Amino acid sequence: MEKVDRRVLKTQESLKNAVLELLAEKSFDDITIRDLADRANINRGTIYLHYQDKYDLLDKLIESHMRELDAMDEWACQLDWVDALVPYFEYFQTNYLFFSAMLASKEAPASFRARLMTSFMEGFKGEIDRESGRNADLTDDVMLQYAGTAYVGIIEWWIKNGMPYPPRDMAKQVGTLLGRSL
Amino acid sequence: MEKVDRRVLKTQESLKNAVLELLAEKSFDDITIRDLADRANINRGTIYLHYQDKYDLLDKLIESHMRELDAMDEWACQLDWVDALVPYFEYFQTNYLFFSAMLASKEAPASFRARLMTSFMEGFKGEIDRESGRNADLTDDVMLQYAGTAYVGIIEWWIKNGMPYPPRDMAKQVGTLLGRSL
């Protein structure tokens, strides 16, 4: 983890915010490189020092969030469901603008929902109860698919409705439900 | 007015905000160059590319506000009192953090009040009514001193009390009073 020049971080931070702000105003395809440069208050050419084009920028933004979520997976897998979920919902809340933009717009990254699903299902794998026998008649893929769609769905609902419950409450309820499903 | 590199403006903007934030937390003398660099998220050395030391930084910050106010003077001197004052109170409101820090702390720039006074009195000079005769028994310096202290005083009160009235209301009332005093 060699450390990165301060300017690079600032530039990327500015661009990240610029994308989110603009996504709240118009669809991704309508956002131009110029828009981004203007909003981020950086030279247009500077964008090309870090990204191929605006799609690459969005890709890398998504990628970094996915990495963040994956990191939380490993960190949290030794807690019980409810406790493990709290940081997730806090993360969703903190990055409200991002998830809102990604889940709300149906066009931009059609794959985003799918990527989320894959990530979550991966994390669920180790959590399936194969000991008590209560899942004897269920297959892994069905349970994972069931829990995965449910999880993504409830996050989407929560975000789109302005996060009506605090992260802790959501973690408690969703934790209970996920525990029952696996 | 040759144009300034974007990075210079960003650096100075960051530093300006850093000073104001830190002034709200501790006294100016307790603020170190390191504090400023950290808060502004810039290299410590960069500060010396623009300023001699922290005092120079504060001086230049004050200076820029004074220039701004002077510019408004010239621009507004052809309006009647009430209309002319609106932009001033809006300016005080916009730069609330600055004026609050400058007027609230009794130590830092003891001269700030005096500078404000001088600037305002200068602006008042051309506004004294020497025609109607109602000021026949009054001398300029007395009227200017009177109106100047009153104006600074009311601004100070307004800022320190969290700006209890909107700029427009303040302009209306203070405009009336200044009109009567000159």
Add this chain to the structure above:
DNA sequence: CGAAAAATGTTGAGTTCTGAACACATCCCG
């Protein structure tokens, strides 16, 4: 359609900022 306007992606020279180092001053605490 066709021209004008706007966006894209690249380049190069020049400026600003960074990080790391240095010598020196100041502060604080045992």
Add this chain to the structure above:
DNA sequence: CGGGATGTGTTCAGAACTCAACATTTTTCG
């Protein structure tokens, strides 16, 4: 008192960013 920690101001090489210019493509619109 003394010395370890912290702040100051300066320097330098190199990295990141800026601005302006350019050729090219895409959009807009009469």
